[in-house]
Amino acid sequence: MIHEFKKVWKPYTIGLLWLMGLLWPLLGIHPDGTLSFDRTFTVWLYIAVGTSICLLLYLMNKSGSLDTIGRPLAGMRDSVSLASGKVPTWAWIILLLAVAFLYPFFTGRYAQDVATNVLIYVCLGLGLNVVVGLAGMLDLGYIAFYGVGAYTYALLNIHFGISFWICLPIAATLALTAGCLIGYPTLRMRGDYLAIVTLGFGEIVRILLNNWMSLTNGPNGILGINPPSIYIPSFENGFSLELLELKKLQYLYYVALGLAIFTIIAVRHLNYSRIGRAWESIREDETAAELMGVNTFKLKLLAYAMGALFAGLAGAFFCARMRFVSPESFTFLESAMVLSMVVLGGMASIPGIILGAAALIVLPEVFREFETYRMLVFGMSMVVMMLFRPAGLIPAKRMGSRGEEREG
Amino acid sequence: MEFFIQQLINGITLGGLYALIALGYTMVYGVIQLINFAHGEFFATGGYVGVILLSFFTGLGYMDTHPILCLAASFALTMGYCAFLAVGVEKIAYKPLRRQSRLAALLSALGMSIFLSNGLMLTQGVYDKAYPGELFQGGVNLGNITIGYLQMMIVGMTIFLLFGLNILVFKTKIGMAMRATAQDKVMSSLVSISSNRIISLTFAIGAGLAAAAGIMVGLYYGSVRYDMGFLPGIKAFAAAVLGGIGNITGAMLGGLIIGMVEIFGAGYISGQYKDVFAFIILISVLYFKPTGIMGENIDDTRV
Structure with a gap:
């Protein structure tokens, strides 16, 4: 898990920073000549938290931390597919x-x-x-x-x-x-x-x-x-x-x-x-x-x-x-x-x-x-x-x- | 005759804009053989960022004191922004699919296009956004023909960008690397050209040109809309194919032809069917010359 994380954290962080850079001009520059950061940051935070959770789940699944839940499910799926294979x-x-x-x-x-x-x-x-x-x-x-x-x-x-x-x-x-x-x-x-x-x-x-x-x-x-x-x-x-x-x-x-x-x-x-x-x-x-x-x-x-x-x-x-x-x-x-x-x-x-x-x-x-x-x-x-x-x-x-x- | 010349000027203006967008399609296609459906969205994003920056400068009051400087800054920043966007899009949506079937990448591009245009809608609203102020009002009158200052600016800017691109692609080392990558990725990586970097660069340049076209279209028509990337995108793609896809000179020529045909068709035949003429010309040209006017495999001009 740690090993997997080490591989992805860098591009992931760059990606999030990239997103921030893209969002800010669209949300933070106003026609009256003022700049603001709060709205951009809120939107960005939502996206960042959401994607982080997805990434974490994906990594856990990949590295096997979810096996305690995943294995019985996979076993069930296998037996179901085996049984369904027998039905013509x-x-x-x-x-x-x-x-x-x-x-x-x-x-x-x-x-x-x-x-x-x-x-x-x-x-x-x-x-x-x-x-x-x-x-x-x-x-x-x-x-x-x-x-x-x-x-x-x-x-x-x-x-x-x-x-x-x-x-x-x-x-x-x-x-x-x-x-x-x-x-x-x-x-x-x-x-x-x-x-x-x-x-x-x-x-x-x-x-x-x-x-x-x-x-x-x-x-x-x-x-x-x-x-x-x-x-x-x-x-x-x-x-x-x-x-x-x-x-x-x-x-x-x-x-x-x-x-x-x-x-x-x-x-x-x-x-x-x-x-x-x-x-x-x-x-x-x-x-x-x-x-x-x-x-x-x-x-x-x-x-x-x-x-x-x-x-x-x-x-x-x-x-x-x-x-x-x-x-x-x-x-x-x-x-x-x-x-x-x-x-x-x-x-x-x-x-x-x-x-x-x-x-x-x-x-x-x-x-x-x-x-x-x-x-x-x-x-x-x-x-x-x-x-x-x-x-x-x-x-x-x-x-x-x-x-x-x-x-x- | 005056009408003809007036239409000719309008046609050159529009054709130049199509050429700028078409270049992005053709360059990306040349390097990774992908129809980048999200390219029209880069163009629309360019229009939006342009209006945001110009309104911002107007709000600060710089627009009245240094109009040229503000415009130049807006152009530069917008092109940079779209290049930044395009490089990221390529890394997320296209790079992992490079070894997969081309249809998978095409579909990913379609999804990205839907995503980006809806992202623009969510952040900027559904309604038209007007460009600020009276930039480049008026024009030169020659008899009954009017050439607007704005049109002159657009044509001048287009020529400048196209010229710059030609120098970049054909006269510099980077351009040589781009052409090499387009011809043979394996071979060029053997002589230590990083194909990933070249692909990113290609996307960046293409999107930058599209962004410039976006601002100019916004200035020309006075407003932008979140879905404005679609139709010009398709027509520019048609222009790229018309000239021979993957061929830079072809894309410029194709854009000019499509623009001219549209303006003359609208002027002399029917305004309602102006979008049809571009496609009719495309289909009839491809029927007789199936690889476009300039052909697709002139190796030296393929990027």
Whole structure:
């Protein structure tokens, strides 16, 4: 413990002094020409005490001082994981499905709302996973296809009254087409060039949505979109079909769950198919893949379009759930959020991405108490997570060390 | 014609500012192949520290007696502050990830960017912060064309900084060390160039330039906001890629082009879509020249 401490105290102290130096000009220099130190010092002291406690715990854990508490816990964890390893995978899946289906019966509106959000982001994350995780192309404008899907449903529903279920495939098709249109000129580029071009396209789509007043009503957005509806049989006067609008959060949750399950199955099948292997070969080494007879351009375009398709589905649902859509929902920050889910959860790992989506949606909700600080904490925890688990929470099994890193 | 010249002057002003920010992206990319998403926040921090210092000097009353001295001091202190910030950010968020996948570092940069902009919001408030006083009011009238003193100052300062950077990178020993590190980290460390120190230096210089751009943007538009780093950051990144990322001359050229395109697009086509033109030019240039205008691997200019 002492030895460990000796190694870190110097950079740690320098870091704290650095922070002090950074905070003081922001908090201590006033426009009326006065200087003050007390507020800076208070803020700094809070941060210093907090980080010191974290550091101390980390060091104690590392050096083994916490073993008296840690060892029984670790033993318990080991036995649990051993026991859970004996249960077959299908049993786990059934258990998870059961929990997901019964979830609305035990929770309130707020928890259901958060869960629906998580499910939307699971769809988005898995869609982006096809592009980033499987095919290895960095896409920073992914949210544009989400926007395309959302606006497709909004416009078709407002102007023509077309129902959600018909719009869902239409939205997916349009997003797919948009993916092909954007992908065709851009996918010749590699690595970071691709990143900035997709980012550019994402911004262009957002600005178009924002400024094309006659079509999209600009920044005011579109109001009064119908929620999804289903026909249920009714036996009151003989047999008839009754239209039921799925306004309730519970129903929407199930629709989202259905979409998410569909996406999970689809992405899993893609991943373990011939196409998925081709994508992974492109990710690991594009030149070698081409040499082995993989049509890289076509497959990259397919990956991009597939990703767009899932985003389109999620977008149509998002729009039907909010019953309102505005360009503000499709900013770069959203793209960054989805990308964070993929990388944080573990690229190309489906359970990882589900966990990542849940973590990134639930985390800010947990910190909602500290309203103003939550994004600050969110940013910091993103950095910290990357520092401690750079390969993601649940790393994929089939992932080489080559690929993009070597190219640049 | 007068409109054209007026727009040209505005375009040069804006383009120079983009070039200053783009340099930070391109230099960092050249050395560690990382898109530093927090760079836009360095720029915004520069704008804020600038307004804090200038208001402080105004409060003390020095602004009326020695305006040039105050401005110079603000520039120097702000650039120092942001360099200090950037070096720390690099040590905390990027250095431990240098051996990990590039996406991990990218995500860390994104997190840092969110953290910094929210830190600015918490310490400085959500609302716009106005730059003090009537600095550099007025201008020179040539017929119907007006060149503001402020614009002249901005262009002059930009040229001075770009020139200084060129000398630093291409004419000094430190610059040679930087170029060597960018080309081959292992080899340059064999000839006793400390790559950690060079990387810190690169971050410091990049952030210093961005901070200068931040003050100038604040002076030009009259106010700063905590989220002002985002859009200029993205456009400057586009400029860096347009010129060929990792290429210093390319970044300057790219910044100028993006600024010009934006101003002329806003002037002649549509003001609403001014942010689109920059990206359209970027995409069409990259379509024909996939590694940017100047290319990315001209080894000698890559830092």
